[in-house]
Amino acid sequence: MSDTPRIAPPRRGPYANTARRKAEIVAAAASVFMRSGYRGGSLREIARDLELSFTSVKHHFPTKEHLLIAVLEEYDSLETEQLNRDIALLGVVDAAIALAVRNLDKPETERLLAVMSAEASSSDHPAHEWFVRRYENIRNSMAAGIRTASEAEAIPFVADADFVASAFVALWDGLQLQWLIDPRFDMIDRLRRGFEAILREGSR
Structure with missing residues (x-):
């Protein structure tokens, strides 16, 4: 593309x-x-x-619900498209790192998503299903990238790509939250090292 x-x-x-x-x-x-x-x-x-x-x-x-979804779509759709393109071009780890680096320039956008995702953990929140689909899409994209890289022997063989993808997302969200709270926190270095550790664990 x-x-x-x-x-x-x-x-x-x-x-x-x-x-x-x-x-x-x-x-x-x-x-x-x-x-x-x-x-x-x-x-x-x-x-x-x-x-x-x-x-x-x-x-x-x-309604406020209509506006909430418009806000979420505006701030997330381009990011998801870029992640999918980068996974195909760079591989899943480098794609995730590239997106995290770009996010350093827009902390307010990432803070909005962090605030909204926490609120939407309640099942009666109007954005609950939107975030369920968002996380499913991200995990599925990353799992597909992991399988492709594993089959091409670009990374060690991974038996359970779905587990590794969910661990990637958990690490990414956790480190990004720490960076949002304290911008001095070196998210990028820890993210790469964490991804590498998860891949090593997933290849056992």
């Missing part, structure tokens, strides 16, 4: 205004959810931050 950016045709008239307004609302909602959490934030708070009417926000996003 080509890495050439996909450039959408320019929007004109009311469509451009609608798209721009939606993007502004999503960005404001991300700030509010990061600051107050999903349950603590509100559409009225988002409207106040943008100096918009409550009705205007509701016009674009009828």
Whole structure:
């Protein structure tokens, strides 16, 4: 797949205004959810931050649930696509490291996902199923990359790729959280060393 950016045709008239307004609302909602959490934030708070009417926000996003999913999709979809491309090009370990390095430049985005994933651990949270699917997709992508690398003998043979993938994700989330709390924490070095240790364990 080509890495050439996909450039959408320019929007004109009311469509451009609608798209721009939606993007502004999503960005404001991300700030509010990061600051107050999903349950603590509100559409009225988002409207106040943008100096918009409550009705205007509701016009674009009828419920807070609609807006939450829009926020999550905006901040995660491109990252997941990039991870899948990098796994095919670089292998699973280098792909994960490359994504972690890119994440160093956007701590607020990663903090938002950390806050939302913790809240969504409750089964009645509106983003619960979204996060279930997100983690399934990430584990499946990493497991597929591990199997491919194992079969190509690029890494030691791994008998249980699903276990190794879940251990990778657990390590990644844990180290990233420590970095979000203390930016002096060297996440990248520990991430690579941890991945290598998990692969050694998985190859026994």
